[in-house]
Amino acid sequence: MNLDNIRIVLVNTSHPGNIGGVARAMKNMGLSRLVLVQPRQFPDDQASWRAAGALDLLERAVVCGSLDEAIADCQYVVGTSARERRIPWPLLDPRRCAEEIALRSGREQVAVLFGREDRGLTNDELKRCNLHLHIPSDPAYSSLNLAMAVQIVCYELRMLLLGDTLPSAADDQWDAPFSTVENMERFYQHLEETLVGIGFLDPAAPRQLMARLRRLYGRVRLDEMELNILRGILTETQKYAPPPSGGDRGQS
């Protein structure tokens, strides 16, 4: 997968602000090649303003007089499509499209086409594409802003690029090791003694109290630092509780 081989092609964009929004969305996700086919107004202050920190993409944007010119050297062309075609074309959601694009972008030039704000790509333009991409928006209000559509596609490409490097769970980067069963059992013993000591738990009628506390701490999974904090609180608490009527104070 090579993001540098992927170009975003905007066809006949009406609002220059959207061009800026697209540039920013692309750069946020690590894409850099923007091609504009007959934009109504470009360059433009609105485009620059919406681009924010992605001005460099606007400056390097290639402006073309025709779609042919924009995709002539591409080996794979994907077109975004809002509606069903008369002849169904290969059509995928952004996630599966990103997989297809990634597959090709290693050695080939790939173009992803986005159409006009009001009516997308024409049928003729869509017939130039190997694959159609459809963003599964709510049919009750399906018209996405142009830059939003680009954002979603670029986001999917970036998610694919990052792949397994994303934290699969926060635990990967946690700052303390999680407690072992042995330490948790010592904690539960300490907790139970303390609750008996302060008169909250009646050993003669314990009901489900310890089970509920075990479920609570088992669900959260304590790390060693948290365990030490809770053990410290228990030890302090025990100092104020009346001495146990009998037996050891445990190994805490």
Add this chain to the structure above:
Amino acid sequence: MNLDNIRIVLVNTSHPGNIGGVARAMKNMGLSRLVLVQPRQFPDDQASWRAAGALDLLERAVVCGSLDEAIADCQYVVGTSARERRIPWPLLDPRRCAEEIALRSGREQVAVLFGREDRGLTNDELKRCNLHLHIPSDPAYSSLNLAMAVQIVCYELRMLLLGDTLPSAADDQWDAPFSTVENMERFYQHLEETLVGIGFLDPAAPRQLMARLRRLYGRVRLDEMELNILRGILTETQKYAPPPSGGDRGQS
């Protein structure tokens, strides 16, 4: 999963245009509950303009004087975070966050918090959250537009909602059945005869021609209608070719 139990909470938004962009992004993905904590300017024409067809969401937006008020009745709170915290918090990418949110939204009220355009959520606000969400943007330019961030999160929720109902391949909705091996073999036979007939294929030195053609049509997978079109072309072509010097004309 119940999108109606999920609220998007914008904290101290500066630009009313972004509020409109958020409303549109939400409605595109089927979310409807927008909560604004101390927006700088709302209602506002810019918000309405950017909301486009999502004006109803703006009209029903709840404006709160504090974050506490906005999330008081929630059982699960997710906060978007651009940077690492001193104390690491449970942190996931938008896809895995969406799974957590979906899990809870069936019976519980879930809030997803988005902070200020320039500096996000404060540490105090982030400490109110059960989970932090991080959009894995390019570190070289990581600052996403507010509405774009909301768009990505809402998109992930919608993708999860649609799940297996998305077309796994265009083949699901194809308008003609794909050809069977038997019909493909008849086609290859017809093709070979025709190529011999027009003198393009020399049976004495066939080289890899038929293998390459088999690879081509095998890669594309023909449907029955396409197969009939190609067979029709072959039959027409054979009419103009000199009659075969011997043998059958096949079973075409």
